Amino acid sequence: MQICSAREIAAFVQDGDTIVIGGCGWGLATPEALLEAIEQRFLSTGHPKNLFVINSLSIGDGDKRGLNRFSHKGMLRGIISSHFALTPSLQKLISQDKLEAYCLPAGVIQQLIREIGAGRPGLLTRTGLGTFVDPRHGGGKCSKSCKHDLVELLHLHGQEYLRYRPFKIDLALICGSAADTKGNLSLDEEAVTLDSLSLAMAAHNSGGHCFAQVRNIVESGSLPARSVAIPGVFLDALVETPSQTIAYDTPYSPALSGAIKPSHRRVQNEPSEVARKVIARRAAEELIENAAVNIGFGVPSGVRFTEQRKKLAEQIWLSCEHGHHNGQFLGDTLYGAAQGSEALLSSLDQFDFYNGGGLDIAFLGMSEVDRHGNVNLSKIGGKIVGPGSFIDISQNARKLVFCGLLTGVDTRVEYRKDKLKITRNGTHTKFVEQTDHITFNAINARSNGQEVLYVTERAVFQLGPNGLVLTEVAPGIKPKRDVLAHMGFACKVDVQRKMPEHIFNAL
Missing domain, CATH: 3.40.1080.10 (Glutaconate Coenzyme A-transferase)
Known part of the structure; x- marks a missing residue:
């Protein structure tokens, strides 16, 4: 050699x-x-x-x-x-x-x-x-x-x-x-x-x-x-290359390689913003025991730190596309790494598991959603971003929970006197007539029998036979004024219940 x-x-x-x-x-x-x-x-x-x-x-x-x-x-x-x-x-x-x-x-x-x-x-x-x-x-x-x-x-x-x-x-x-x-x-x-x-x-x-x-x-x-x-x-x-690191600016760590399990974990808390907390908590309500789960980065990552997730920590099987099973998945510049994993596959084997239908539920982001229920996560503002593993996961998981703010990242909300109040709507319309890119195809999802939810800080939608259906709103939210008025299309309204009140505790 x-x-x-x-x-x-x-x-x-x-x-x-x-x-x-x-x-x-x-x-x-x-x-x-x-x-x-x-x-x-x-x-x-x-x-x-x-x-x-x-x-x-x-x-x-x-x-x-x-x-x-x-x-x-x-x-x-x-x-x-x-x-x-x-x-x-x-x-x-x-x-x-x-x-x-x-x-x-x-x-x-x-x-x-x-x-x-x-x-x-x-x-x-x-x-x-x-x-x-x-x-x-x-x-x-x-x-x-x-x-x-x-x-x-x-x-x-x-x-x-x-x-x-x-x-x-x-x-x-x-x-x-x-x-x-x-x-x-x-x-x-x-x-x-x-x-x-x-x-x-x-x-x-x-x-x-x-x-x-x-x-x-x-x-x-x-x-x-x-x-x-x-x-x-x-x-x-x-x-x-003796100076080789385990990631950029991160020296070799036996905890990251899986050689040891650290006695303590990094402190990871819920998102600090109220809107993101509400999304994560409501999305986490969809977790069930014995489910194989994937949680994406960005807004859906907050699901990992909710009380519901912690409650079911030993009853669900969490994995990521990089190959880790269970353990503490890391974020920011160490996204893809984990501490305390129970198993580490090749990403290729992990994708085979996902493509074969191994996931029960996936929590994923959404940059744009259109009237049909299609999701765009790959081309934003005319700039190609790419799907990463989004298509591999979203096309094959049995249930999908898309997570995102209704009107963009600059949305601000408060919870006062048992009501959610929108203090500032975002400047970006995320629910549009037609997405710029189709990263998730709703028609295919329906034909595949997938259950699909779209969770925002103020409302929850389901994928129905003919597109989106508004099914839940937060306490204090009026569907026409606070939801439909900020969407680029009209959708069916079938609000039969409020978002669970307990998810708004201690915001």
Whole structure:
């Protein structure tokens, strides 16, 4: 096994290469030293140029690291990813139509790369049907310069499917904890496993190369077989980086890697804003014992800290797409990591669990909702953000609870004298006639038999046979004045009860 420097690996990259990159979020399991070396070579020599990169869960810090390193003029010709919120420099290039940008569900990207590694003719799935990645709604193309049709519609035995087409991979760049001198690689000290094995296999079986950045290189045979996540046969070279962190600006932690369970947990409380507390508490009323649950980030994340969630903590099974089961899921720059997990799967296996219908209930965000019940979370204000894992989760969970403020983030409410009072309506109309993007398709949800709720700080809606139905309002809220007047469409009103009074206690 070759042991190289990051600069030597960067020199190996050729103009026009297609590169799959491991890692996610704020540097979790990310080969950042390799990405930095490739960037520095380009800035010095103008090469490698015209690269095409693929990463499933997005990597960045909102500034210069991660995939942001590929945003220099001429360096990148195209990208496939599920999310662009952490890569504003790439968002800018996409808006200026300066690269081919394709946005696909995170799980779909990972599963497609596995199919490439297995030599199969792409990924056949129902995930993405009716959304913006369906070829009838754009095929995931996010810029006018897109030249390729990555997705096609197929009919098999009377059912619609999407086929995501395979492509050749020249290089895979991955990150591990340690590797021996034969290239056998361990992920034992990483906070996540992700899809590193499938990336390495796909590159190798495509006739390409796989390079791994590791914290330590050890003698051959010193790693227990059970600790080897990727056999050395899949790798071509190693780069030892002793300064490698577990995430950006976060040194290695045995609590984050799962090596130990901390004696105390980080203090995580309910959201401080009254409106977000109300949403989280009302949404949490939908939790039931023995349910397999996924809770998204943003507004729905407050569900984790409600009394109802704590009450059922031992009776529900909480998981996230990054592979963790139970434990304390972290947020902000450590989103995707957890402490005290009971199990840690690869994200690829987790997506298989989700896609197969393993989730009983999912709590997800909503940026826009239209009269039909469609949800947009992927294109906001004309800017592509991407769905991340939203499509993989929302299309396959048995029950969905979308969480969000009725009129935007600047909404302010107070609870006084047993009544909710709107002190300021937000400036953004979230309930619109038609969404800019379809990230969740309500028609498909009805045909799949999914139960769907939309929880706001002042009202609850259900997905009915013909679209949204207003079913609950908070105490003191008048449906016409406080709800319908702030929506871009008329919806059916069937208010049979108030939102439970106990959720307004001690606000």
